[in-house]
Amino acid sequence: MSYPGYPPSGGYPAFPGYPPTGQESVYPPAGQYSYPTVPGGYPPAGGGTYPAAPPSAGYPGAAGYPAPGGYPAPGGYPGAPQAGGMPPYPAGPGFGMPPAGPGFGGYPQPPAQSYAGGGPAQIPVGYPGGQASSPVPSPPAAMVQCTQGTIQAAPNFDAGRDAEILRKAMKGFGTDEQAIINVVANRSNDQRQKIKEAFKTMYGKDLIKDLKSELSGNVEELILALFMPSTYYDAWSLRHAMKGAGTQERVLIEILCTRTNQEIREIVNCYKSEFGRDIEQDIRGDTSGHFERLLISMCQGNRDENQTVDYQKAQEDAQRLYQAGEGKLGTDESCFNMVLASRSFPQLKATAEAYSRIANRDLLSSIDREFSGNVERGLKTILQCALNRPAFFAERLYYSMKGAGTDDSTLIRIIVTRSEIDLVQIKQMFTQMYQKTLASMIASDTSGDYRRLLLAIVGQ
Numbered sequence: 001m002s003y004p005g006y007p008p009s010g011g012y013p014a015f016p017g018y019p020p021t022g023q024e025s026v027y028p029p030a031g032q033y034s035y036p037t038v039p040g041g042y043p044p045a046g047g048g049t050y051p052a053a054p055p056s057a058g059y060p061g062a063a064g065y066p067a068p069g070g071y072p073a074p075g076g077y078p079g080a081p082q083a084g085g086m087p088p089y090p091a092g093p094g095f096g097m098p099p100a101g102p103g104f105g106g107y108p109q110p111p112a113q114s115y116a117g118g119g120p121a122q123i124p125v126g127y128p129g130g131q132a133s134s135p136v137p138s139p140p141a142a143m144v145q146c147t148q149g150t151i152q153a154a155p156n157f158d159a160g161r162d163a164e165i166l167r168k169a170m171k172g173f174g175t176d177e178q179a180i181i182n183v184v185a186n187r188s189n190d191q192r193q194k195i196k197e198a199f200k201t202m203y204g205k206d207l208i209k210d211l212k213s214e215l216s217g218n219v220e221e222l223i224l225a226l227f228m229p230s231t232y233y234d235a236w237s238l239r240h241a242m243k244g245a246g247t248q249e250r251v252l253i254e255i256l257c258t259r260t261n262q263e264i265r266e267i268v269n270c271y272k273s274e275f276g277r278d279i280e281q282d283i284r285g286d287t288s289g290h291f292e293r294l295l296i297s298m299c300q301g302n303r304d305e306n307q308t309v310d311y312q313k314a315q316e317d318a319q320r321l322y323q324a325g326e327g328k329l330g331t332d333e334s335c336f337n338m339v340l341a342s343r344s345f346p347q348l349k350a351t352a353e354a355y356s357r358i359a360n361r362d363l364l365s366s367i368d369r370e371f372s373g374n375v376e377r378g379l380k381t382i383l384q385c386a387l388n389r390p391a392f393f394a395e396r397l398y399y400s401m402k403g404a405g406t407d408d409s410t411l412i413r414i415i416v417t418r419s420e421i422d423l424v425q426i427k428q429m430f431t432q433m434y435q436k437t438l439a440s441m442i443a444s445d446t447s448g449d450y451r452r453l454l455l456a457i458v459g460q
Contacts, residue, residue, distance in 0.1 A: 185456035264301030318354035
């Protein structure tokens with residue numbers, strides 16, 4: 001099975017001006033992966049070439065990449081677009097047996113991990129008073145990959161000037177929403193924190209309180225999310241997901257199953273300092289069983305982040321997973337938890353590849369057959385992000401807008417949190433998977449200032 005954009009020799013589609021100068025990829029370490037050479041892409045300049053992986057390398061031919069639980073499973077993930085229509089959807093539950101023939105040749109490397117938190121409305125007024133979150137150390141060089149956000153730090157930035165623009169936009173009768181949009185959609189998160197500080201210094205007022213008094217609905221939620229420091233946004237979203245009646249399990253999964261060790265530790269510390277609560281205790285109080293154990297594992301921030309792939313270990317893990325699921329009556333859930341919670345993402349890719357050779361079906365399909373409910377969604381999310389993170393978020397965006405109504409909180413969360421990381425790649429995958437642009441779907445599903453701000457963020 002071949003996928004547009006994943007030819008054996010054509011490589012991953014290039015983006016104009018990508019990667020940005022000085023951010024060329026050094027991921028993965030030379031000698032670990034075979035990757036088709038494309039101008040400006042892999043392998044990185046000066047990094048040599050990547051020798052071919054062991055025999056039978058390449059991704060298992062899957063009849064489809066599972067959508068996050070509760071969504072229809074789109075076939076051919078990361079997108080096998082059909083002329084003039086949507087990707088095919090396999091019949092029946094799960095993804096079925098893989099087709100005969102070679103696997104996912106030339107599958108793109110898993111993008112670098114990063115923030116992806118968020119939550120619905122009712123954003124608190126009193127989040128850290130204009131203070132930027134503690135700086136998070138840069139990931140190891142081996143973890144850096146060519147990614148590109150649609151929002152870059154504005155050149156010639158002047159926090160005082162921007163604060164003055166926002167004050168003028170909110171002063172007097174009515175609100176100049178377009179002026180607010182022009183500022184917030186063209187500043188990095190770090191710059192927005194400086195604008196909050198300057199606003200309080202210049203006017204003795206809290207910018208967030210003023211914005212909340214002038215805005216409402218989805219555009220309010222979107223703008224206030226943009227002004228939240230990234231780590232706080234994740235911590236607040238987790239707290240909001242578990243506060244009160246009911247639990248928003250999908251938010252817990254999206255944040256805790258997609259972060260680096262350092263990000264997890266920052267979030268856990270922020271959760272404690274801002275809300276005075278222990279996140280593990282809250283998880284234990286709101287979840288149970290194997291899902292609870294998976295989330296507790298994620299909270300430790302102890303995933304192996306060595307980017308070198310051990311193919312022998314991948315073979316052993318694949319055999320272990322097969323014996324824990326398809327190869328026995330019943331399921332050893334703890335084995336799946338151990339492997340998916342502790343192995344690096346490149347290692348998980350190699351394990352999934354080895355698994356398909358042993359089980360004659362892809363690992364995602366086996367998880368679909370062996371698990372159900374939230375633990376299934378959590379395990380799938382980890383593996384999906386290891387295989388193709390931009391495609392995972394593209395799929396989440398698509399289903400936030402598909403059908404009647406819009407899941408605005410999911411739409412806002414992903415657009416905001418990926419805007420400085422890999423929204424360019426997500427847009428590319430969205431078009432490839434669904435034969436329409438992300439901007440066109442946003443434009444048809446939203447309206448007013450909310451639409452204008454979303455389109456400004458995605459680069460339209």
